[in-house]
Amino acid sequence: xxxxxxxxxxxxxxxxxxxxxxxxxxxxxxxxxxxxxxxxxxxxxxxxxxxxxxxxxxxxxxxxxxxxxxxxxxxxxxxxxxxxxxxxxxxxxxxxxxxxxxxxxxxxxxxxxxxxxxxxxxxxxxxxxxxxxxxxxxxxxxxxxxxxxxxxxxxxxxxxxxxxxxxxxxxxxxxxxxxxxxxxxxxxxxxxxxxxxxxxxxxxxxxxxxxxxxxxxxxxxxxxxxxxxxxxxxxxxxxxxxxxxxxxxxxxxxxxxxxxxxxxxxxxxxxxxxxxxxxxxxxxxxxxxxxxxxxxxxxxxxxxxxxxxxxxxxxxxxxxxxxxxxxxxxxxxxxxxxxxxxxxxxxxxxxxxxxxxxxxxxxxxxxxx
Amino acid sequence: xxxxxxxxxxxxxxxxxxxxxxxxxxxxxxxxxxxxxxxxxxxxxxxxxxxxxxxxxxxxxxxxxxxxxxxxxxxxxxxxxxxxxxxxxxxxxxxxxxxxxxxxxxxxxxxxxxxxxxxxxxxxxxxxxxxxxxxxxxxxxxxxxxxxxxxxxxxxxxxxxxxxxxxxxxxxxxxxxxxxxxxxxxxxxxxxxxxxxxxxxxxxxxxxxxxxxxxxxxxxxxxxxxxxxxxxxxxxxxxxxxxxxxxxxxxxxxxxxxxxxxxxxxxxxxxxxxxxxxxxxxxxxxxxxxxxxxxxxxxxxxxxxxxxxxxxxxxxxxxxxxxxxxxxxxxxxxxxxxxxxxxxxxxxxxxxxxxxxxxxxxxxxxxxx
Numbered sequence: 001x002x003x004x005x006x007x008x009x010x011x012x013x014x015x016x017x018x019x020x021x022x023x024x025x026x027x028x029x030x031x032x033x034x035x036x037x038x039x040x041x042x043x044x045x046x047x048x049x050x051x052x053x054x055x056x057x058x059x060x061x062x063x064x065x066x067x068x069x070x071x072x073x074x075x076x077x078x079x080x081x082x083x084x085x086x087x088x089x090x091x092x093x094x095x096x097x098x099x100x101x102x103x104x105x106x107x108x109x110x111x112x113x114x115x116x117x118x119x120x121x122x123x124x125x126x127x128x129x130x131x132x133x134x135x136x137x138x139x140x141x142x143x144x145x146x147x148x149x150x151x152x153x154x155x156x157x158x159x160x161x162x163x164x165x166x167x168x169x170x171x172x173x174x175x176x177x178x179x180x181x182x183x184x185x186x187x188x189x190x191x192x193x194x195x196x197x198x199x200x201x202x203x204x205x206x207x208x209x210x211x212x213x214x215x216x217x218x219x220x221x222x223x224x225x226x227x228x229x230x231x232x233x234x235x236x237x238x239x240x241x242x243x244x245x246x247x248x249x250x251x252x253x254x255x256x257x258x259x260x261x262x263x264x265x266x267x268x269x270x271x272x273x274x275x276x277x278x279x280x281x282x283x284x285x286x287x288x289x290x291x292x293x294x295x296x297x298x299x300x301x302x303x304x305x306x307x308x309x310x311x312x313x314x315x316x317x318x319x320x321x322x323x324x325x326x327x328x329x330x331x332x333x334x335x336x337x338x339x340x341x342x343x344x345x346x347x348x349x350x351x352x353x354x355x356x357x358x359x360x361x362x363x364x365x366x367x368x369x
Numbered sequence: 370x371x372x373x374x375x376x377x378x379x380x381x382x383x384x385x386x387x388x389x390x391x392x393x394x395x396x397x398x399x400x401x402x403x404x405x406x407x408x409x410x411x412x413x414x415x416x417x418x419x420x421x422x423x424x425x426x427x428x429x430x431x432x433x434x435x436x437x438x439x440x441x442x443x444x445x446x447x448x449x450x451x452x453x454x455x456x457x458x459x460x461x462x463x464x465x466x467x468x469x470x471x472x473x474x475x476x477x478x479x480x481x482x483x484x485x486x487x488x489x490x491x492x493x494x495x496x497x498x499x500x501x502x503x504x505x506x507x508x509x510x511x512x513x514x515x516x517x518x519x520x521x522x523x524x525x526x527x528x529x530x531x532x533x534x535x536x537x538x539x540x541x542x543x544x545x546x547x548x549x550x551x552x553x554x555x556x557x558x559x560x561x562x563x564x565x566x567x568x569x570x571x572x573x574x575x576x577x578x579x580x581x582x583x584x585x586x587x588x589x590x591x592x593x594x595x596x597x598x599x600x601x602x603x604x605x606x607x608x609x610x611x612x613x614x615x616x617x618x619x620x621x622x623x624x625x626x627x628x629x630x631x632x633x634x635x636x637x638x639x640x641x642x643x644x645x646x647x648x649x650x651x652x653x654x655x656x657x658x659x660x661x662x663x664x665x666x667x668x669x670x671x672x673x674x675x676x677x678x679x680x681x682x683x684x685x686x687x688x689x690x691x692x693x694x695x696x697x698x699x700x701x702x703x704x705x706x707x708x709x710x711x712x713x714x715x716x717x718x719x720x721x722x723x724x725x726x727x728x729x730x731x732x733x734x735x736x737x738x
Contacts, residue, residue: 090667091663091667261662279665280662280665280666281665281666282662282666283661283662283663283666286662288659288660288661288662289659289660289661289662289665290657290658290659290660291657291658291659291660291672292652292657292658293630293649293651293652293655293657293658294460294652295674296648296649296658296672296673296674296675297649297650297651297652297674297675297676298459298460298674298676299460299674300674300676300679301674302671302672302673302674303660303665303671303672303673304665304671304672305664305665305666305667305668305669305670305671306665306666307666307667307669310669
């Protein structure tokens with residue numbers, strides 16, 4: 001973050017000039033030091049609406065110290081959680097100024113003299129993520145980089161850490177699921193939702209999926225069924241007294257996932273069987289979850305929450321890297337797939353606009369550097 | 370239930386005459402059999418508002434078979450759950466007609482020839498409860514009766530099975546509590562609420578208590594503090610952005626209890642610490658519980674429910690009887706107490722009216738036979 005902090009002292013247009021000045025100073029001080037190329041980054045200096053507070057900034061070359069690895073970024077997605085971080089809606093706000101982005105994949109450009117595990121040309125992802133990934137070059141110590149197999153498309157490597165891992169953990173951390181059990185979820189078209197469908201199927205689980213009403217609902221239903229969804233219903237289809245009739249031959253789901261809130265969360269609760277569990281991991285409708293007293297007392301439902309952040313600590317890094325390799329393996333075998341759109345980093349404003357989804361929904365936006 | 374079932378075939382005023390007729394028949398068939406005294410019972414023949422569907426009925430003597438015990442009831446409370454059973458709001462409605470009441474205490478009047486563990490004069494409670502207790506004499510097999518020590522007041526023996534046991538289990542079944550931990554609850558003036566305060570104190574736990582706004586709030590606060598409450602607040606006192614300021618030196622509570630719903634449940638949630646659990650066991654406000662997405666994701670709260678019914682199965686009878694004896698021991702030592710009002714069984718309509726609390730709140734109504 002060293003080179004970002006200089007932003008704190010400068011204003012708008014003078015930034016590039018100032019940082020360039022600092023760059024010269026650094027070069028003069030350490031003439032023989034190995035330096036990174038200059039970098040371009042998407043930066044926010046204050047929290048707020050992303051389309052208002054982010055801008056593209058030029059960073060000067062930085063020194064590559066003996067334990068450092070200089071990585072040329074290949075791809076990084078724009079996730080909803082990236083938007084939330086910029087908005088500052090998380091309980092712990094990241095300090096500003098900061099580079100946007102959280103996950104991504106890059107290629108090792110050069111390494112410091114004490115680096116033993118990585119060589120130029122390797123593909124790496126930040127694991128656990130701890131810095132902005134929306135920049136062309138990143139210099140960080142070797143231990144934050146996880147070397148991965150190069151046999152997956154960059155957009156999958158760039159997106160494996162957040163959404164697929166969320167889906168994987170949520171299927172593991174709450175209920176002991178047995179082959180033949182069913183799960184129910186709303187927001188089924190999200191990347192997490194699509195991963196849940198596929199990971200559930202791999203484990204022999206059935207999935208009942210709720211999507212919001214839309215004109216292309218039939219097409220969405222077909223696509224999700226191709227991924228392995230057993231049933232797909234729109235919210236309005238489920239506006240009946242007893243949703244259980246929609247289960248067909250499937251067992252009542254023991255576990256549900258909610259990333260919407262409001263009425264859509266209530267639909268998940270209605271599907272759950274006695275003593276079932278609903279896990280909330282998002283709130284796209286921005287509406288609270290309303291639960292009847294009888295759901296708790298007589299139906300014995302349990303409501304929990306999931307935040308990937310607790311898996312992003314250093315002490316869990318080893319476990320996470322094993323899971324990431326597992327997920328990348330599934331991606332390589334095309335058992336785990338989802339729609340994405342690669343967009344040139346230079347077109348960041350356009351990708352951001354699509355990611356914000358103000359007009360209509362778009363595939364996951366992945367920046368290509 | 371044999372003698373109650375005859376009600377199914379009869380209408381209103383002809384009931385007593387019909388059951389008397391049946392009584393004569395029984396006597397003629399088994400002239401030498403040991404018979405119970407005639408019994409008076411509060412019966413409902415259909416579900417509905419208790420003050421409209423219950424009425425006092427005379428039952429004829431019934432035969433005391435060799436494994437039977439005839440119990441003269443001493444006392445039985447009117448619990449909110451009794452009201453709910455009559456209203457038929459539970460997911461599994463008890464078959465009607467039925468005698469009201471669920472718990473109580475009685476004295477053994479006479480026993481069948483094969484009864485070895487009980488003798489006339491013993492005090493017994495139905496455990497687990499499985500039949501109506503609002504009647505003067507009950508004949509049931511020995512194994513449904515749990516003999517208790519006679520050194521507690523009848524109103525405590527009559528009420529130990531439902532509310533104190535609920536409080537005891539809720540402190541055990543959800544979170545591992547350590548001495549010094551805090552719990553928070555709403556509906557703190559209920560019998561369960563008062564038991565939680567006292568059982569928490571016995572375990573070295575602190576309690577934060579929320580009561581509804583009322584003119585005598587100060588008096589209620591003093592009474593609950595005498596029972597061992599650390600803090601007592603009215604709902605309107607807690608209408609602030611951050612309730613944590615009301616904790617004083619107490620730790621943030623790890624476990625909360627909700628028997629109200631609506632805004633009062635939200636106050637319990639606000640008090641809970643990170644990763645805390647709220648257990649819902651009632652919904653006096655008849656309002657749902659609304660939970661924000663961030664409560665689940667960032668605060669990692671868990672919401673659960675408790676229904677005593679799962680402890681009322683035959684396979685848990687032994688455990689329950691041990692717990693009941695433990696609670697009766699605390700009552701004997703006056704470490705567990707709550708306000709009750711003994712009312713003659715003949716004044717049942719008055720007691721019911723008070724229990725329904727339509728005008729104002731009254732102490733727990735306990736019928737004295």
